[in-house]
Amino acid sequence: MPAQQLPLPDLPLPQLLRQLDFDRLARYREHLAFYLGQHWSGRPRRGERRLTFNYARAVVDKVTGYLLAGANIQVVGDETPAxxxxxxAAERALRAVEAANALGQLDYETELDCAVLGDGAxxxxxxxRAQEVRVSAPDVxxxxxxxxxxxxxxxxxxxxxxxxGEDEFIExxxxERFELWHGSELTERLPNPYGFIPYVVFPNLREPKQPxxxxxxxxxxxxxxxLNRAFSQLSQVLELSGNPIAVLEGVTASEGIAVEPGAVWELPEEARAYLLDLLQGGxxxxxxxxIELLYRVLHDLGESPRTAFGHNPQGLSGVALNTELDPIARKVERKRRIRTAAYERRAWMVLQLLARFEGLEVEGLRPVMQWGPVLPADRSRQVQDARLLVDGGIVSRRTAAAALGVEDPEAEAARVREERSG
Structure with a gap:
């Protein structure tokens, strides 16, 4: 699908939007419905059992939980004291915005929505009015x-x-400019007060040549x-086996045959009765x-080994465990490459607004996204490696602290100095 051209000036924007992206919006609805457990289509047949085990939701939730582990933004600039x-100062301002907007929770909800729909924003x-930066996650x-x-x-x-409420708005x-539409009426048109488009739109995973x-x-x-069909069939077989079917051979009429505990049947000569054993023959x-084969397919396609769900009968650890979890690590890394640009762009926007409206000095500063390890790691070994890198002058203390998952290395370093001086 080619990138859309800018709206034609002679076509009202609300009317234009009603003609766009039918396929994309239909995909969003289908994906969301399946995530919420709407797996069966049509009405069930009489006596049909339909069990729904929402493994798709479990896999999506699991991958999203891995994605944001140890995520934090640092700000870098020149190495002069100033x-x-x-x-x-810029980092402290970012932390204040993160706290005021509860970005930890917002990011998780947005990433979950992005994994389901395919896009996030x-x-x-x-x-x-509040004289502060507002970060929100609009519905894509x-x-x-x-x-x-x-x-x-x-x-x-x-x-x-x-x-x-009942009113529809379009921004x-x-x-260069900003417009606000209320219903089909253009109510505001003015220069963009920010100088940039204040939205970050990013894909869950990229498809070649697709926007x-x-x-x-x-x-x-x-x-x-x-899996739902297989479980439903097995469940019905087990229920019927627990309430076995009585089979009568050589009987032409059913008068006087009552199916109840203690019932005695009088059968014609050469007729016989027996219970149908649905469990015979394995x-x-x-x-x-x-079902086990389907489990394997599910985890392979979802790139989420059963070990990621706590299934580790062999007691794997260390390199062996990391190898077992490698598929989910690769998937998370693919997502993180996309998210790095998105979260750095968002932080840049926050700093630009703070500079414009609060006078924060941001010239020459650049937000840098830091991620924690995807897979379980030996904490003591990580600390030892970080110490060697710092002592060798390869990385700074702040970078090492960020890699170890410290959200605010500068504040943590200040607390360490305070404890030592005390």
């Missing part, structure tokens, strides 16, 4: 993007459609449905074997 002081704006089902054809990740314009942003991202749900759909074992 540059370091400005970087520390953040909005960074200045709240004039209401976003429409116009992109640079040569660089699909770069936004030329964005429209954000949302509802407040339209370019780097929008790929969801984690589609690879799991068929195998999850087949039928249950065959079902169980098939």
């Amino acid at each position: 540059g370091l002081a400005r970087a520390r 953040y909005r960074v704006a200045w709240d004039a 089902q209401g976003l429409f993007a116009w992109r640079d054809a040569a660089q699909p990740g770069r936004l030329d314009a964005i429209a954000h459609r949302y509802r407040v 339209y942003w370019t780097a 929008w991202g790929a969801s984690d749900i589609p690879p799991l759909v068929e195998v999850n449905r087949e 039928g249950v074992a065959l079902h169980a074997t098939y």
Whole structure:
């Protein structure tokens, strides 16, 4: 799908949006419905049992939990005393914005939504009434993007459609102007007060030549449905075996035959009665074997080994455990490459707004995303390695602390100095 062109000036924006992205929005609805457990289609047949085990949701939640482990933003600048002081001040300002907007929780919810739908977004704006930066995560089902054809990740314009009560609003942003629509009426048009489009739109996983991202749900759909069918069939077999079916041979009429405890039947000569054994011939074992195969397919397609869910009968540890968990680590790393640019862009926007409205000095400063290890690690070995790197002049103490998962290395270092001086 090619990148969209900018809206035509003679076509009202609300009317234009109603003609865009039907396929993308339909995919969002399908993926969300499946994540919420709507796995069966059509009405059940009479007597049909439909069990739903939402493994797709479990896999998506698990991968998302791994993704954000140890995530934090640092600010770097020149190595002069003044540059370091400005970087520390900018970091403290970022931490205050993170706390005020509860970004830890917001990021997890957004990443979960992004994994399900295939795309995620953040909005960074200045709240004039509260005199602070507001970071929110708009629903991507209401976003429409116009992109640079040569660089699909770069936004030329964005429209954000949302509802407040019964009223529909649309915000339209370019780097030069801002428009606000209420229903079908343009109520505001003014220069962009920020100088940049205050949205970060990013894909869950990239598909070649596609401007929008790929969801984690589609690879799991068929195998999850087949698991539901297999479990439903096995459940019905076991129930019927616990309430066995009576088979009568050589009987032409059913008068006087009552199915109840202690009942005595009088059968014609040469007729016979017996219970139908649905478990004979290893039928249950065959079902169980098939379900185990489906489990393997599910974990392979979801890139989430059963070990990631705590299944470790061999007691693996160290290198062997990391090798077992390698598929989920690779998937998380692919996502982190995309998220690094998105979160650094968001932090840059926050700093620009603080500079514009609060006078924060940000010239020459650059946000840098830091990630913690994906897989279980030997903490003492990590500390030892970090110490060797610092002593060897390879990395700074701040970088080493960030790699060890310290969210605010500068504040932690200040506390250490305070304890030592005390």
